[in-house]
Amino acid sequence: MPRETILVFDVNETLLDITTLEPLFARLFGDGDVMREWFAQLILYSQTMTLSGKYTPFGALGAGVLKMVAEIRGVAVDSTDLEEMKTLMGAMPAHADVAPALTMLREAGFRLVTLTNSAPAGSPTPLEKAGIADYFERHFSVDGVRQFKPAPQTYGQVAEALEGAPAHLCLVACHLWDTIGAQAAGCRAALVTRPGNALLPAEGVPVPDEVDSTLDGLARQMMAAFPA
Amino acid sequence: MPRETILVFDVNETLLDITTLEPLFARLFGDGDVMREWFAQLILYSQTMTLSGKYTPFGALGAGVLKMVAEIRGVAVDSTDLEEMKTLMGAMPAHADVAPALTMLREAGFRLVTLTNSAPAGSPTPLEKAGIADYFERHFSVDGVRQFKPAPQTYGQVAEALEGAPAHLCLVACHLWDTIGAQAAGCRAALVTRPGNALLPAEGVPVPDEVDSTLDGLARQMMAAFPA
Numbered sequence: 366m367p368r369e370t371i372l373v374f375d376v377n378e379t380l381l382d383i384t385t386l387e388p389l390f391a392r393l394f395g396d397g398d399v400m401r402e403w404f405a406q407l408i409l410y411s412q413t414m415t416l417s418g419k420y421t422p423f424g425a426l427g428a429g430v431l432k433m434v435a436e437i438r439g440v441a442v443d444s445t446d447l448e449e450m451k452t453l454m455g456a457m458p459a460h461a462d463v464a465p466a467l468t469m470l471r472e473a474g475f476r477l478v479t480l481t482n483s484a485p486a487g488s489p490t491p492l493e494k495a496g497i498a499d500y501f502e503r504h505f506s507v508d509g510v511r512q513f514k515p516a517p518q519t520y521g522q523v524a525e526a527l528e529g530a531p532a533h534l535c536l537v538a539c540h541l542w543d544t545i546g547a548q549a550a551g552c553r554a555a556l557v558t559r560p561g562n563a564l565l566p567a568e569g570v571p572v573p574d575e576v577d578s579t580l581d582g583l584a585r586q587m588m589a590a591f592p593a
Numbered sequence: 594m595p596r597e598t599i600l601v602f603d604v605n606e607t608l609l610d611i612t613t614l615e616p617l618f619a620r621l622f623g624d625g626d627v628m629r630e631w632f633a634q635l636i637l638y639s640q641t642m643t644l645s646g647k648y649t650p651f652g653a654l655g656a657g658v659l660k661m662v663a664e665i666r667g668v669a670v671d672s673t674d675l676e677e678m679k680t681l682m683g684a685m686p687a688h689a690d691v692a693p694a695l696t697m698l699r700e701a702g703f704r705l706v707t708l709t710n711s712a713p714a715g716s717p718t719p720l721e722k723a724g725i726a727d728y729f730e731r732h733f734s735v736d737g738v739r740q741f742k743p744a745p746q747t748y749g750q751v752a753e754a755l756e757g758a759p760a761h762l763c764l765v766a767c768h769l770w771d772t773i774g775a776q777a778a779g780c781r782a783a784l785v786t787r788p789g790n791a792l793l794p795a796e797g798v799p800v801p802d803e804v805d806s807t808l809d810g811l812a813r814q815m816m817a818a819f820p821a
Contacts, residue, residue, distance in 0.1 A: 401630070402629070402630065405630070405633045405634060405637060406633060408637055409636055409637040409640065409770060410769075410770060410793060410798075412637065412640035412641060413640065413743050413769075413774065414797075414798070415644060416640060416643060416644060416743050416744050416745075416774060417743055417745070417773050417774050417777035417778075418745075418777055419773070419777060419798070419799070421795050421797035425795050425797075426795050426798075428795065429793045429794050429795025429798060430793060430795075432793075432794050432795075433791050433792065433793040433794070436791035436792070437788075437789060437790065437791045515641055516644050517644075517645070517646075541641075541661075542637060542641040545642070545645050545647070546641065546644060546645050548645075549645035549646055549647060550645075560665075561665060562665065563661050563664035564661065564664070565638060565654075565657045565660075566657050566660050566661070567649050567654050567656065567657025567658075567660075568649060568653060569642075569647055569648065569649035569653075570638075570642070570647070570649060570654075570657060571645075571647070
């Protein structure tokens with residue numbers, strides 16, 4: 366009994382645990398929390414590039430932003446450090462709650478795909494290394510449209526490839542900037558508020574259709590929202 | 594001897610010192626540096642709104658982002674705190690190097706205007722309160738196009754209003770996301786790397802035409818780049 370709605374999962378931080386990058390930041394900056402500053406600046410600049418009609422693959426942009434943050438903080442970063450970041454980003458483990466939630470959703474008849482800001486990687490991909498690639502029928506990257514989320518075209522390409530209307534997609538992410546974009550593109554959106562993430566309460570800012578602090582709770586809400 | 598090039602100054606942090614907000618963040622979060630996290634998230638979400646075709650005035654978005662950062666950090670923020678932020682944002686002083694550089698540039702024959710993400714404010718405006726409003730012949734806000742920088746339309750409206758080509762404008766800012774957008778819109782761009790800001794070295798990321806760590810040095814570079 367397949368459900369009509371297709372769940373589109375964000376990858377970095379939503380499925381894969383980016384906190385495994387913290388030791389690198391702790392070593393470089395004496396403070397693992399600088400990882401959050403780096404990630405916020407990476408998203409900020411990915412959006413800047415898209416608004417400016419430019420594109421640099423997410424990994425290369427992430428390396429550049431690491432150099433930028435290092436420059437701001439007066440810290441030296443060398444090619445060994447950049448190589449370590451690349452290795453860590455390619456080997457992030459899945460959050461503990463991911464496999465159980467995906468199993469539940471697939472057994473409930475949902476179709477599952479991924480959509481990531483990261484460019485496609487050779488096999489084994491980060492999702493394969495994390496052992497969760499097989500839950501999904503397809504994997505999408507913003508690299509296909511050379512624009513970063515939350516540009517409407519990034520979500521639109523998924524709808525087009527799956528021959529469905531955006532209204533049949535539900536984006537699942539732990540970043541509000543991602544759910545805002547998906548909803549603006551005509552999709553439904555569900556937010557899992559992993560640590561470091563929250564709603565942005567301001568007039569005119571779209572609110573996700575479902576919000577939960579755990580992927581298990583969010584999965585149950587989505588199953589209730591889309592009865593078989 | 595008026596020079597053809599019109600210098601378009603960003604306001605927040607480029608002209609006005611946002612570090613005067615730090616005591617509020619120190620009081621709320623026990624760490625004044627959280628101001629940087631708030632500001633990065635504010636820019637990130639302003640871009641998200643624009644990419645998603647939405648608009649919430651910068652001040653209201655800034656208040657919402659403060660609540661978001663507070664939620665993430667498990668801190669309570671009440672209406673008094675939000676009122677204090679609004680007051681502080683409306684009363685930021687000019688950086689010490691601003692008046693001398695603007696004087697020098699105006700005496701050299703440059704036309705000067707401002708372009709800010711902030712919505713227009715009633716008189717006295719923040720620039721009037723800081724005592725530097727009169728250096729400029731006009732003040733522009735992204736509110737006119739309901740899109741935030743670095744969307745091309747934000748720079749385009751300035752060129753249109755001044756009946757000049759974008760190529761006759763030079764944006765002056767301390768944020769690379771601003772210079773990237775201006776250059777993509779066909780303007781020239783100059784970056785002053787105030788503390789907390791730096792270049793982003795990655796392939797495909799536009800480099801500003803002039804870069805200096807002081808506004809004085811930047812002004813001299815621009816005077817040399819555009820001989821009278």
